Amino acid sequence: xxxxxxxxxxxxxxxxxxxxxxxxxxxxxxxxxxxxxxxxxxxxxxxxxxxxxxxxxxxxxxxxxxxxxxxxxxxxxxxxxxxxxxxxxxxxxxxxxxxxxxxxxxxxxxxxxxxxxxxxxxxxxxxxxxxxxxx
Numbered sequence: 001x002x003x004x005x006x007x008x009x010x011x012x013x014x015x016x017x018x019x020x021x022x023x024x025x026x027x028x029x030x031x032x033x034x035x036x037x038x039x040x041x042x043x044x045x046x047x048x049x050x051x052x053x054x055x056x057x058x059x060x061x062x063x064x065x066x067x068x069x070x071x072x073x074x075x076x077x078x079x080x081x082x083x084x085x086x087x088x089x090x091x092x093x094x095x096x097x098x099x100x101x102x103x104x105x106x107x108x109x110x111x112x113x114x115x116x117x118x119x120x121x122x123x124x125x126x127x128x129x130x131x132x133x134x135x
Contacts, residue, residue, distance in 0.1 A: 005074070006123075006126055012041055012042050016039075019036065021121075023118050025056065025059045025129060026055070028054055029052065029055045030044035030046065030051065030052050031049070031052065033049065035047065036055070036094055037093075038094035040097070045091050055092075057058060057091070057117075058090070058092065059116050060134060061114075063111050063112060065086075065111060066084050066086040068083070069100045080102065083099060083100065083102065084099065084100035084106055084109055085099060086100050088115055089119075089133055092120055098117065098129050099128065099131075101118060101131060102130070104122065106130045116131065117129050118130055
C-alpha cells in the first residue's frame with residue numbers, strides 16, 4: 001500500500017479501518033461526556049478525555065453538503081472524474097466526509113438525502129467507506 005493517495009493508517013485510526021474491512025462503520029464515543037465523534041483521535045474533542053470507546057454506527061445518515069469534482073489530474077482521481085465528495089450527518093451525530101458511491105449517478109445527490117454507508121475494497125489492506133441513497 002505504497003500509493004501516496006491512500007489514507008494513512010495509524011494506531012488511532014486502525015480500529016476504524018479494520019471496521020471498514022469487516023463492513024462495519026466504527027465511530028468513537030466518549031464515556032466521560034457522552035459525546036460521539038468522528039474522525040478517529042485519542043482524546044474526545046469536546047472534553048479532551050481519553051476515556052473513549054469504539055462503537056459500531058448504524059451506517060445511516062443524511063447528506064449535509066457535497067461537491068462534485070470535475071477536474072483532478074492526479075492519479076488515480078483523473079480516471080474517476082466526475083466524482084463527488086459528500087459531508088454526511090450520521091444518525092449518531094458525527095459528520096463525516098466520504099465519497100459518493102462511484103456507480104451511483106451523481107444526479108441523485110441532494111442535500112438532506114437519506115444515505116447509507118457502504119464499502120469499497122481498493123486493496124487487501126484498505127477498504128474505503130462511501131455513501132449511496134438509502135434503500
